[in-house]
Structure formats: C-alpha cells, structure tokens
Amino acid sequence: MARVLVPLAEGFEELEAVTIVDLLRRAGVEVITAGLKPGPVKASRGTVIVPDTTLDEALGQDYDMVVLPGGMPGAKHLNEDPRVKDLLRRMADSGKFTGAICAAPMVLAEAGLLSGRKATSYPGFVDRMGLKDVTYVNEPVVQDGKVITSRGPGTAMDFALTLIEALAGAAKRQEVEAALLRCAP
Template sequence: MRVLVPLAQGCEELEAVTIIDLLRRAEIEVVTAGLTEGPVKASRDTVLLPDTTLEAVADQDFDMVVLPGGLPGAQYLEDDPRVLDILRRHAERGAYTAAICAAPKVLASAGLLDDKRATCYPGCVKPEDFPRLNLIDAAVAIDGRVITGRGPGAAMDFALALIESLAGRERRESVESALIRSH
C-alpha cells in the first residue's frame, strides 16, 4: 500500500506529521511530496523535509492521496492544477482521497465531494459554493472512498480512520493500542 501526502508551504504540521507518523506505524508506505523543491515551512514554523517533489511522483499510482490542512497550505494545494489532476485521476481509478481541516475544500474544488457527506474546519467550505456537498459536524466523515477530518484536534482519529480504510480494523487497533490513548 502506498499513500501520497502532498506538502505545501503553510500546511498544518500537527495534521501532516500525525498522518505520516501513524500510517508509517501501520507499515504503510508514505511518500511525502513538496509542491516545490526543498523544505516546507509549516503554519507554526516547523520545517518539514519532503521525500520528493510532487513533479517527481505526479504520474505514479497510489492507494490513497491525503491532504493535510492549514492555511495558506490548503489554498496552495487548491491552486495547484497538478494536485487537482492527481486527486481526480486517483478517484477515477478507485483509490481513496482524503483531506483534513481546510483541505476538504480542495476535494470539493476537484468535484470529489459532490453528493458526499464530509466534514472540515468550520467555515472553510461554504455550502452555497458547493450545493451538492452534505457538510456534517463530525470529527471524521467517511463516504465511500472519500475521508475527511474536521481539524487539528481530530488528526489522530483521522489518521486511524485512514489506516482502517486501507489496512483493516485489526491494523488500526494494533497501532491505536500502542499509542496508549485514554478514552
């Protein structure tokens, strides 16, 4: 299983790192790809070093494409035609697409949230701009092969939902139990 995580300047590092870390704990191959070459400075000035560039992996196939949120990171993802093309191509071939926080707007702009239930950071997606989207108030929303998360506080639940979708409930439970989360 391979997952692509595009990283844009100004992404939300809590979301990006949580997604990458938990998927790797689940022994899922994660490829982080910067929109440009070099380090990515996240929204709280944490510097992330992508594995590669988006250009280098744009034509490759992945089982899932996951977009971290944060601003202006999510806006840079939405403004990049390569990201929209990758999302559409993967959705067409039945791969998962996922986004958290402000990034579900990128999925909506790509047309992937039409007639879907989704969640996002409050105010990031305006229902009047996407009338076919069923926006719900939940930490994580799963509708078919589209997974969305509400925001930084939901990052761990979101990442665990990604694991379960890709590798099954047992793998999710194995990763989650080692995290020693209290409920």
Template sequence: MPHALVLIADGSEETEAVTTIDVLRRSEVSVTVAGLDGLEIEASRGVRLRADACLDDVLGRDYDLVVLPGGKQGAERLRDDPRVVELLRRQHAAGRRIGAICAAPIALVAAGILQGRQATSYPGFLQHGEAELREEAVVVDGVITTSRGPATAMAFALALVEQLCGRAARDENAERLLYTQTVQTAATG
C-alpha cells in the same frame, strides 16, 4: 504493502501532516511525502518539514491513498495547483482513496469530487452545496475521508489505517499510541 502519498506545501498544518505520516508509517504503510514546490516547506506555525520527493517526481505513480493536510495557506496552495487538482481527479476516477483534513477539503471541491458526498472540514471552509456537511470528527464517504482539524488528526490517521490495513491494524496502533478517545465518525457509501 499499501502505498500513500502525503502532499505538503508552505502553510500546511504541522500536526495534521506529521500525525498522519507517523501513524501510517507505524502501520507499515509505505508513505511518500511530496513537497509542492520543493523538498523543504515552512508549515503554518513555522516548523520546517522536509519532503521525500518533489511533487513532479511522483506524479506518474499510483497510490492507494492520497492525503492532503490542512492549514489555510497550505490548503489554498494545494487547491490552486493544477497538478494537485488533476492528481485528485485521477485518484478519484480510479476509485482509490483520498483523505483531506481541516481546510484541505477545498482542494477536493476544486477537483469536483465532493459534490453529493458527505464531508467535514474546519468550520467555514466547506459551504452548503459543495458537499453534505457533517460535524463528526471524521467522515468517510466511499473512498473519501475528511476530518475537522488538528485535534482530530489522530482519529483521521487511524481511520485511514483502518481503510488500508483493516480494523485489527487500526486497533493495534490505537492501543500502542495510548489512543483511547472515542470520536464520532460518520461512514457512508
């Protein structure tokens, strides 16, 4: 069974975090939700989310996938935390998957792992030179998957399912979720 770590912080975007966690768990991915500074966070729209663990308690483990939801303030907190930057660097160096949506690709820039890669984000968060910017809803470049924002969260989560569990699992879950929208996905590497 694949293992994923989803990081949340005060200001994380609810839709992106919860949709990703839910879809991964529906796909039988073992998901650990880790709070940056504690078990409870207040998300970007005032929704309170409760993590499974504190970040410090899970840093020594290996995960097949590390996911960062967006939300400007949450993404900035993730970007500015040296533990997160080091976690992303280790994950990338090991060739394991990383997903970031909305504003969260700024943490990938801080970790130095987007240079020369294709990526997307909420408009204005990635700058030319930090990555080769794309406008598709989901961009997969090797082990890094990025997405644009709350409206693309389902496509993002299903892309992560496909990477961890295969196309059949992705299609089965999309059907069960009544997800029929066709979104543009760019895949490279």
C-alpha cells in the same frame, strides 16, 4: 503494502501532516511526502519539513491513497495547484482513496470529489462554500465511500486511524491505536 502520497505546500498544518505520516507508517503503510516545489517546506507554525520528493517526481508513481493536510495558507496553495486537482480526479476515477483534513477538503470540493457526498472540514470552509450537492456533517471524521474528510488538528489522530482502517483493516487500526495508549487500560 499500501502506498500513500501526502503533498506538502507552504503553510501546511504540521500537527496534521506529521500525525498522518507517523500513524500510517506505524501501520506499515509506505508514505511518500512531496513538496509542491523542490526543497524544505515551511509549515503554518514555522516548523520546516524536508519532503521525501517533489510532487513532479511523485506523480510518476502509483498510490492507493492521496491525503491532503490542511492549514492556511497550505490548503490554499494545494487548491491553486492544477497538478493536485488532476491527481485527485485520477485517484477518484481509478476507485482509489482520497482524504483531506481541516481546510483541505475545499480542494476535494473544488476538484468535484465531494459532489453527492457527506463531508466535514474546519468550520468556515466546505460548510460555507455554498455546495448544494454536498452534505456537511459536523463530525470529527466522515468517510463516504473512498473519500475521507476531517475537521482539524484536534481530530488528526482519529483521521489517521480511519485512514489506516480504510487501507489495512480494523485489526491494524486497533493494533496501532492500542500502542498509542489513547485509552485507560
């Protein structure tokens, strides 16, 4: 079974985080949520989530993917945490998946993971960072190798389904998506 780490920072976008966790778990993926510090984490709209563990405790385990939810100031807090950037670099160096949505692709960019790649983000983040070696794509979800990015709360379901496909294959994605009743029968 694939294992995914979802770090949660104060001010994360709850729709993105919960959608990612929920859909991955529906696909049979083991998802671990980790707060940057001990205790509950307050999201951007005031929802309070109790993470499974702390980031310090989670760093001692192996994962197939690390996914960053966006939201502000959550993405800013992730970007300011050297443990997050170090983890992302180690994941990339090991040939494992990294993903980020909304404002969080800026963390991937700051960690050097978007260099030479196509990516997307919430408007005003990656597209305005002046990164000459990143091709910004105005699409809901962009996968370039083992890096998957997405635009925002409205694309969270498509993003999570893409994560499922990357980890468990197209058939598992179709199975999960069919049960969501996203399309007319």
